[in-house]
Amino acid sequence: xxxxxxxxxxxxxxxxxxxxxxxxxxxxxxxxxxxxxxxxxxxxxxxxxxxxxxxxxxxxxxxxxxxxxxxxxxxxxxxxxxxxxxxxxxxxxxxxxxxxxxxxxxxxxxxxxxxxxxxxxxxxxxxxxxxxxxxxxxxxxxxxxxxxxxxxxxxxxxxxxxxxxxxxxxxxxxxxxxxxxxxxxxxxxxxxxxxxxxxxxxxxxxxxxxxxxxxxxxxxxxxxxxxxxxxxxxxxxxxxxxxxxxxxxxxxxxxxxxxxxxxxxxxxxxxxxxxxxxxxxxxxxxxxxxx
Amino acid sequence: xxxxxxxxxxxxxxxxxxxxxxxxxxxxxxxxxxxxxxxxxxxxxxxxxxxxxxxxxxxxxxxxxxxxxxxxxxxxxxxxxxxxxxxxxxxxxxxxxxxxxxxxxxxxxxxxxxxxxxxxxxxxxxxxxxxxxxxxxxxxxxxxxxxxxxxxxxxxxxxxxxxxxxxxxxxxxxxxxxxxxxxxxxxxxxxxxxxxxxxxxxxxxxxxxxxxxxxxxxxxxxxxxxxxxxxxxxxxxxxxxxxxxxxxxxxxxxxxxxxxxxxxxxxxxxxxxxxxx
Numbered sequence: 001x002x003x004x005x006x007x008x009x010x011x012x013x014x015x016x017x018x019x020x021x022x023x024x025x026x027x028x029x030x031x032x033x034x035x036x037x038x039x040x041x042x043x044x045x046x047x048x049x050x051x052x053x054x055x056x057x058x059x060x061x062x063x064x065x066x067x068x069x070x071x072x073x074x075x076x077x078x079x080x081x082x083x084x085x086x087x088x089x090x091x092x093x094x095x096x097x098x099x100x101x102x103x104x105x106x107x108x109x110x111x112x113x114x115x116x117x118x119x120x121x122x123x124x125x126x127x128x129x130x131x132x133x134x135x136x137x138x139x140x141x142x143x144x145x146x147x148x149x150x151x152x153x154x155x156x157x158x159x160x161x162x163x164x165x166x167x168x169x170x171x172x173x174x175x176x177x178x179x180x181x182x183x184x185x186x187x188x189x190x191x192x193x194x195x196x197x198x199x200x201x202x203x204x205x206x207x208x209x210x211x212x213x214x215x216x217x218x219x220x221x222x223x224x225x226x227x228x229x230x231x232x233x234x235x236x237x238x239x240x241x242x243x244x245x246x247x248x249x250x251x252x253x254x255x256x257x258x259x260x261x262x263x264x265x266x267x268x269x270x271x272x273x274x275x276x277x278x279x280x281x282x283x284x285x286x287x288x289x290x291x
Numbered sequence: 292x293x294x295x296x297x298x299x300x301x302x303x304x305x306x307x308x309x310x311x312x313x314x315x316x317x318x319x320x321x322x323x324x325x326x327x328x329x330x331x332x333x334x335x336x337x338x339x340x341x342x343x344x345x346x347x348x349x350x351x352x353x354x355x356x357x358x359x360x361x362x363x364x365x366x367x368x369x370x371x372x373x374x375x376x377x378x379x380x381x382x383x384x385x386x387x388x389x390x391x392x393x394x395x396x397x398x399x400x401x402x403x404x405x406x407x408x409x410x411x412x413x414x415x416x417x418x419x420x421x422x423x424x425x426x427x428x429x430x431x432x433x434x435x436x437x438x439x440x441x442x443x444x445x446x447x448x449x450x451x452x453x454x455x456x457x458x459x460x461x462x463x464x465x466x467x468x469x470x471x472x473x474x475x476x477x478x479x480x481x482x483x484x485x486x487x488x489x490x491x492x493x494x495x496x497x498x499x500x501x502x503x504x505x506x507x508x509x510x511x512x513x514x515x516x517x518x519x520x521x522x523x524x525x526x527x528x529x530x531x532x533x534x535x536x537x538x539x540x541x542x543x544x545x546x547x548x549x550x551x552x553x554x555x556x557x558x559x560x561x562x563x564x565x566x567x568x
Binding site: 064065068075101106118119124163170171 | 464
């Protein structure tokens with residue numbers, strides 16, 4: 001076991017945790033992925049709103065693309081012998097600009113295509129959400145490209161993986177998007193978007209699109225959803241992505257190739273066991289939903 | 292004009308015209324790549340933009356049958372088919388089987404991709420049981436557009452559509468992964484973003500142009516990574532970026548004006564109007 005490599009792996013895990021949390025909050029502010037369906041349905045259900053409708057593919061494709069752009073530009077700059085921290089920053093900044101442009105076009109497109117329901121195009125709602133979207137997006141991209149760069153850097157002579165940086169950035173981007181869409185969306189703010197329904201009842205199909213459009217004062221907006229998701233959805237996505245990145249490399253760094261495979265199998269079995277116990281505990285303690 | 296899902300999409304611009312623009316524009320751009328190291332990559336990128344606009348229209352036609360969340364999925368699938376077809380086409384053209392005929396590479400890439408797309412669509416209808424009448428034609432078209440757009444950007448970066456060059460400069464360093472996902476997004480985004488009962492083909496295609504040119508700007512930036520692409524001291528990346536940025540500004544402005552014009556109302560503050568529930 002090499003302590004320097006282990007330290008790098010720990011740093012990658014920390015970067016992945018921050019990336020996961022930022023990615024989930026960014027996509028929740030934009031109502032990307034699952035929340036998007038609810039925001040999309042609202043006007044035809046008679047609920048006009050001031051939410052962002054960021055319909056950019058699914059999170060995996062979108063984050064694969066943003067991370068791919070950021071990672072490739074960083075790779076080009078690294079090959080020109082530019083300082084890594086600067087190369088990663090420039091790559092993430094360009095990726096964020098593209099993210100912002102796609103956010104604007106998708107929000108405008110979706111809202112305008114619902115004009116028959118009298119849904120106005122609120123430009124102030126769009127512009128005020130762009131800052132938080134860009135900020136969280138930049139942090140996520142910086143961390144993904146940063147950890148991908150750590151993977152390809154030849155520490156002690158050999159890199160942790162032989163894939164080139166652009167390919168790794170795309171793969172980690174898709175992975176993070178998928179985790180944000182699955183783990184994050186369990187806490188995606190449906191409770192926030194359906195605040196006027198009793199908590200814990202799930203969202204029956206008949207209620208879909210009947211979202212909460214008013215806040216304590218005035219209209220509810222996408223940043224309210226982001227604030228709500230910053231409590232559970234974001235951190236959980238971060239922990240999930242952080243564990244995934246950390247354990248992927250920790251097992252082989254500590255136990256070697258064959259030992260790492262066995263350790264990986266043991267971790268998966270342990271997680272299955274913990275999940276089963278947790279679900280049983282929750283079902284026994286809280287029981288089925290009652291009317 | 293609308294494409295709410297569940298039927299054929301109305302269109303102001305015929306699909307045949309867009310097909311011709313995509314294929315002819317795409318192929319001319321790619322074939323002009325060896326012209327020189329400044330204008331060649333520019334033409335190849337412009338060819339890729341033509342293919343992206345064509346592919347976006349094909350996505351619009353097939354997805355208007357109610358694909359919904361399947362819009363990105365068919366984009367993903369067709370881009371994969373396009374990349375396989377492209378690599379097979381240019382590899383075959385440079386193989387000993389067709390020695391001396393490497394010039395047929397781009398056409399072979401297009402044909403193979405479209406045939407593969409057709410086979411996948413037939414399988415989707417016969418085996419999976421999808422009931423979209425124009426699935427075969429549209430999947431073949433999207434795969435063809437994918438092939439030309441990926442080959443266009445690859446040729447722009449490598450400065451050639453020769454398989455050996457693309458293998459060394461595009462596939463080896465992993466740029467092909469970016470071209471795959473960037474073009475997927477550019478081709479499927481316009482219709483996905485404008486989805487809804489009041490969708491309009493012209494507005495969607497304006498966005499397709501903007502997405503194509505934005506992808507071209509990214510290609511322009513990464514072309515800095517190939518220092519061989521200069522002519523009389525002018526780097527190709529500079530020219531691609533200037534033209535790409537100019538094209539993007541024009542199409543983005545057209546898209547935003549069209550959106551303002553077609554919106555129910557545009558508000559810079561305040562609440563929504565009261566409507567009957």
